[in-house]
Amino acid sequence: MLVNGYTIEPNANLAGADLSGADLAGADLQGANLFVTNLSRANLSNAILSGANLSQADLSGTNLSNAILSGADLSQADLSGANLSGFELSGADLSNANLSGANLTNANLWGANLSDATLSGAILSGANLYYATLTNARLFGANLYGATLSGANLTGSEWDAVTIWPQGFTP
Numbered sequence: 001m002l003v004n005g006y007t008i009e010p011n012a013n014l015a016g017a018d019l020s021g022a023d024l025a026g027a028d029l030q031g032a033n034l035f036v037t038n039l040s041r042a043n044l045s046n047a048i049l050s051g052a053n054l055s056q057a058d059l060s061g062t063n064l065s066n067a068i069l070s071g072a073d074l075s076q077a078d079l080s081g082a083n084l085s086g087f088e089l090s091g092a093d094l095s096n097a098n099l100s101g102a103n104l105t106n107a108n109l110w111g112a113n114l115s116d117a118t119l120s121g122a123i124l125s126g127a128n129l130y131y132a133t134l135t136n137a138r139l140f141g142a143n144l145y146g147a148t149l150s151g152a153n154l155t156g157s158e159w160d161a162v163t164i165w166p167q168g169f170t171p
Contacts, residue, residue, distance in 0.1 A: 139163050
């Protein structure tokens with residue numbers, strides 16, 4: 001598949017590409033290098049992004065419905081306001097990512113690295129954060145009602161009085 005002059009395929013090197021607004025629905029970008037790629041407002045629904053490098057990528061306003069992101073590197077990515085409800089993000093690197101206002105309801109974040117991530121106002125209700133790393137994460141106003149936090153590392157994380165925790169959980 002050729003989009004905006006770029007070949008879209010597994011393991012493609014698309015570092016720094018401008019794919020803003022591109023229709024990449026169903027694209028197989030497994031293991032692709034998308035470092036600092038502009039994917040704002042792109043359609044990545046049903047895309048396969050397992051093991052892809054999306055570090056520092058702009059994914060603001062991107063449609064990621066039903067995309068597969070397991071093992072992806074999303075460190076320092078802008079996912080503000082993204083709908084990641086029910087997503088498979090186990091083992092994903094989301095360190096330093098901006099997830100402000102993101103919807104991560106029922107997302108599988110088992111073993112994910114969310115260290116230094118901004119999750120202010122994020123909805124994580126029902127999310128699986130089993131053994132996730134949330135060190136120094138910012139959880140101001142986040143909703144973690146019904147989330148699984150067994151084995152999660154919250155060392156140095158910050159939250160406020162409006163942060164909602166799972167029933168019976170004391171941070």
